[in-house]
Amino acid sequence: MKRIYIVTLIEVLIILLGIGIYVFYTIKKHGNILGKNPFGSYGENFFKNHSLLANAICHFLIYGLSLFILIELCIPVIMDFPAAMNDEYMETSGYVVRWDITQENTNKLRRISIIDEENAELHLNVYGYSLHKDEYIKVRYFKHSKYGKVVYE
Numbered sequence: 001m002k003r004i005y006i007v008t009l010i011e012v013l014i015i016l017l018g019i020g021i022y023v024f025y026t027i028k029k030h031g032n033i034l035g036k037n038p039f040g041s042y043g044e045n046f047f048k049n050h051s052l053l054a055n056a057i058c059h060f061l062i063y064g065l066s067l068f069i070l071i072e073l074c075i076p077v078i079m080d081f082p083a084a085m086n087d088e089y090m091e092t093s094g095y096v097v098r099w100d101i102t103q104e105n106t107n108k109l110r111r112i113s114i115i116d117e118e119n120a121e122l123h124l125n126v127y128g129y130s131l132h133k134d135e136y137i138k139v140r141y142f143k144h145s146k147y148g149k150v151v152y153e
Helices: 002-028 044-079 081-085
Strands: 090-098 108-116 121-128 136-141 147-151
Touching: 002 044, 002 081, 002 147, 044 081, 090 121, 121 136
Parallel strands: 121 147
Antiparallel strands: 090 108, 090 136, 108 121, 136 147
C-alpha cells in the first residue's frame, strides 16, 4: 500500500510543480500569458481589442482547473499521509458495479464502483487485473483519496 501512496504522491507533486511553473510564468510575464500577437496576422485586430479579456479568460480557466485539481486530488492524498506511514487503510468487499476492462492482463490503475455489504456504492481507484461486472472482490484503500488495490487471496 505504501507503493500505491508513493506513486499517487509523485503524481500530485508533478501536478503541483506544473501549477507552480504556470504561476511563476504568469507573474514573470505580468499577466500577459498569450503574448503580443498569439494568432499571428490572422486575428491581429481582434486580439488588439480583446487582449485583456482573452488573458483574463485564460487565467480564470487555468486557476479554476488548478483549484479543482487541488481540492479533488492533492488535499485527499495529503490527508492520507499519516495512514500511509502507519499502514492504516480501509478494507471492504463487495460486488463490482462499474469497471474498467482495458488491458485486462496488466496490473494497472482502474476506476471501479462496488456495492459493499451495507449496500453502499463506493467509487475507488484500485490497482488490479481483470475485473468484471458482478464479480465479488475484496479491496484495501485509503480513506480520503480512495486509492487502493484489489486483494487476491
